[in-house]
Amino acid sequence: xxxxxxxxxxxxxxxxxxxxxxxxxxxxxxxxxxxxxxxxxxxxxxxxxxxxxxxxxxxxxxxxxxxxxxxxxxxxxxxxxxxxxxxxxxxxxxxxxxxxxxxxxxxxxxxxxxxxxxxxxxxxxxxxxxxxxxxxxxxxxxxxxxxxxxxxxxxxxxxxxxxxxxxxxxxxxxxxxxxxxxxxxxxxxxxxxxxxxxxxxxxxxxxxxxxxxxxxxxxxxxxxxxxxxxxxxxxxxxxxxxxxxxxxxxxxxxxxxxxxxxxxxxxxxxxxxxxxxxxxxxxxxxxxxxxxxxxxxxxxxxxxxxxxxxxxxxxxxxxxxxxxxxxxxxxxxxxxxxxxxxxxxxxxxxxxxxxxx
Amino acid sequence: xxxxxxxxxxxxxxxxxxxxxxxxxxxxxxxxxxxxxxxxxxxxxxxxxxxxxxxxxxxxxxxxxxxxxxxxxxxxxxxxxxxxxxxxxxxxxxxxxxxxxxxxxxxxxxxxxxxxxxxxxxxxxxxxxxxxxxxxxxxxxxxxxxxxxxxxxxxxxxxxxxxxxxxxxxxxxxxxxxxxxxxxxxxxxxxxxxxxxxxxxxxxxxxxxxxxxxxxxxxxxxxxxxxxxxxxxxxxxxxxxxxxxxxxxxxxxxxxxxxxxxxxxxxxxxxxxxxxxxxxxxxxxxxxxxxxxxxxxxxxxxxxxxxxxxxxxx
Numbered sequence: 001x002x003x004x005x006x007x008x009x010x011x012x013x014x015x016x017x018x019x020x021x022x023x024x025x026x027x028x029x030x031x032x033x034x035x036x037x038x039x040x041x042x043x044x045x046x047x048x049x050x051x052x053x054x055x056x057x058x059x060x061x062x063x064x065x066x067x068x069x070x071x072x073x074x075x076x077x078x079x080x081x082x083x084x085x086x087x088x089x090x091x092x093x094x095x096x097x098x099x100x101x102x103x104x105x106x107x108x109x110x111x112x113x114x115x116x117x118x119x120x121x122x123x124x125x126x127x128x129x130x131x132x133x134x135x136x137x138x139x140x141x142x143x144x145x146x147x148x149x150x151x152x153x154x155x156x157x158x159x160x161x162x163x164x165x166x167x168x169x170x171x172x173x174x175x176x177x178x179x180x181x182x183x184x185x186x187x188x189x190x191x192x193x194x195x196x197x198x199x200x201x202x203x204x205x206x207x208x209x210x211x212x213x214x215x216x217x218x219x220x221x222x223x224x225x226x227x228x229x230x231x232x233x234x235x236x237x238x239x240x241x242x243x244x245x246x247x248x249x250x251x252x253x254x255x256x257x258x259x260x261x262x263x264x265x266x267x268x269x270x271x272x273x274x275x276x277x278x279x280x281x282x283x284x285x286x287x288x289x290x291x292x293x294x295x296x297x298x299x300x301x302x303x304x305x306x307x308x309x310x311x312x313x314x315x316x317x318x319x320x321x322x323x324x325x326x327x328x329x330x331x332x333x334x335x336x337x338x339x340x341x342x343x344x345x346x347x348x349x350x351x352x353x354x355x356x357x
Numbered sequence: 358x359x360x361x362x363x364x365x366x367x368x369x370x371x372x373x374x375x376x377x378x379x380x381x382x383x384x385x386x387x388x389x390x391x392x393x394x395x396x397x398x399x400x401x402x403x404x405x406x407x408x409x410x411x412x413x414x415x416x417x418x419x420x421x422x423x424x425x426x427x428x429x430x431x432x433x434x435x436x437x438x439x440x441x442x443x444x445x446x447x448x449x450x451x452x453x454x455x456x457x458x459x460x461x462x463x464x465x466x467x468x469x470x471x472x473x474x475x476x477x478x479x480x481x482x483x484x485x486x487x488x489x490x491x492x493x494x495x496x497x498x499x500x501x502x503x504x505x506x507x508x509x510x511x512x513x514x515x516x517x518x519x520x521x522x523x524x525x526x527x528x529x530x531x532x533x534x535x536x537x538x539x540x541x542x543x544x545x546x547x548x549x550x551x552x553x554x555x556x557x558x559x560x561x562x563x564x565x566x567x568x569x570x571x572x573x574x575x576x577x578x579x580x581x582x583x584x585x586x587x588x589x590x591x592x593x594x595x596x597x598x599x600x601x602x603x604x605x606x607x608x609x610x611x612x613x614x615x616x617x618x619x620x621x622x623x624x625x626x627x628x629x630x631x632x633x634x635x636x637x638x639x640x641x642x643x644x645x646x647x648x649x650x651x652x653x654x655x656x657x658x659x660x661x662x663x664x665x666x667x668x669x670x671x
Contacts (some may be wrong), residue, residue, distance in 0.1 A: 035472075036468070139649070141653060146649070148593065149594060149645050152590060152641075153639045154589075161635075244466040283460060326464075332465075333455060335457035336439065339449040339454040
């Protein structure tokens with residue numbers, strides 16, 4: 001992203017790939033829109049207008065992006081250590097569950113309660129990432145399988161932890177009680193300047209952590225060691241780095257970031273925990289991280305793009321009748337496009353060779 | 358004891374989709390391709406069958422159910438080709454591709470359900486009817502446990518399991534498939550088409566997982582709502598806990614199916630609350646983690662699973 005100033009002359013390779021993935025996702029979704037007898041141009045026009053056309057909608061886009069920034073950061077951070085954190089959903093849910101439990105039971109002023117909840121969410125998420133990290137380091141259990149299992153353990157612990165306790169909403173079957181104002185990241189001044197949107201303090205937390213993680217990855221010894229383990233675990237070991245410790249640490253940090261995502265979502269966006277399902281943002285975080293080239297700043301921009309899709313899809317539906325799942329379809333095909341990255345690289349190479357010849 | 362007898366048919370009904378899906382995962386992984394897209398493939402199957410049955414049951418009656426199951430399997434094969442193309446032809450990261458399969462399936466099916474039916478839910482009027490197997494259901498105890506109130510799909514799935522077992526271990530094709538998951542270079546040197554074999558493995562996983570999703574619709578659920586509630590991942594856990602063996606997954610799916618059914622039933626029958634529900638529900642996943650730790654030295658996982666095969670790379 002450093003070379004954005006030379007945008008017209010040369011787009012960085014990673015950005016080219018990302019833009020091709022987005023184009024691929026939107027193209028396939030457009031074909032599907034045509035199949036169902038609708039006009040993709042008007043659908044996309046309203047999709048983006050729905051995400052951007054007013055201060056309030058921009059606020060909602062940012063609020064939706066907040067959680068995705070953090071889950072994307074979580075997945076991207078683990079990627080850099082060569083680990084695939086598919087458990088961001090469970091870490092997010094468990095972190096959010098811990099924060100919600102604290103927010104509903106502690107009676108503290110907002111200025112103290114929010115940091116306590118934030119710490120609880122980070123510790124909860126970190127613990128949920130720590131276990132797969134430990135299993136990977138000590139027993140060579142693949143982190144993909146371990147984090148998938150942890151997802152469902154979190155799902156049911158949060159389910160019964162809310163269902164059978166005072167945390168449950170007395171009037172709703174499938175959710176926790178609403179968090180009081182003191183325990184919510186929503187604040188009046190942010191609501192006022194964005195025309196009553198869902199925008200909350202979570203965005204500030206997310207941006208701070210983008211900076212912190214960027215510094216850790218690029219400027220610290222720890223970041224260097226983590227990347228070294230990601231490139232070649234055995235070489236890193238041979239160079240005297242404590243690879244096992246770094247794997248555990250990396251998963252715990254990734255978990256803490258996902259836990260924070262849960263904090264910003266359950267205590268900032270929705271103000272309650274819905275039980276019985278894993279938060280989709282945890283899985284979207286994988287797409288965010290891949291689209292962002294596993295860099296913190298890349299994840300930030302990818303999350304903003306997805307935020308537009310998520311906020312605009314309702315508007316698109318009401319204006320054109322196209323089902324709102326188009327937003328998720330685009331994200332899904334971008335993810336598939338990221339898997340097929342090698343195809344894009346071949347196409348790029350083909351065009352470059354063609355131009356030179 | 359009486360209560361256990363009562364929940365037996367429910368537990369089996371819950372286990373069968375799991376079993377067939379895990380068996381599909383087995384074919385994919387034994388051929389060397391990790392498939393965490395089982396969940397999505399099940400969703401595709403449940404959608405395809407619900408839609409087919411909904412459209413045909415007016416004119417065809419009960420036969421529509423079997424057409425629905427067949428259409429689901431075909432749709433599953435077609436959809437799984439996305440995963441095969443990425444993982445085999447493009448040597449892509451199989452985890453990313455599988456995650457994409459899950460994401461696309463969830464969105465695509467509701468998208469089309471809304472487009473075709475006008476709602477994200479598809480209900481079928483009549484599912485399969487339970488029946489007592491003649492003669493065998495008269496056997497004391499066992500008859501009541503296994504042969505009374507059974508679904509025809511249960512027997513179809515058990516038949517598929519038997520055939521799968523035979524094909525995997527007693528035919529050249531099965532040996533070839535397994536060799537591609539253990540040592541693709543050796544398989545290649547022996548003249549086996551590794552890419553084609555892996556396509557077949559993934560295709561079978563698509564057919565079986567979709568069948569699993571469809572069986573949910575025609576037996577205990579009766580309606581498609583865009584999700585199979587994590588059963589695909591539970592099947593994946595069963596596959597690992599069963600150590601990638603057909604009889605292993607038969608045992609693990611029964612085990613997990615019973616635990617989950619007991620948790621579900623204990624909300625209704627107070628006598629069943631021997632174990633806390635949360636323990637029963639998390640049990641399969643915790644058990645799988647423990648199994649992974651215990652078997653970490655002697656894992657039976659296919660050796661080359663998850664690794665793209667590139668002929669020129671040794």
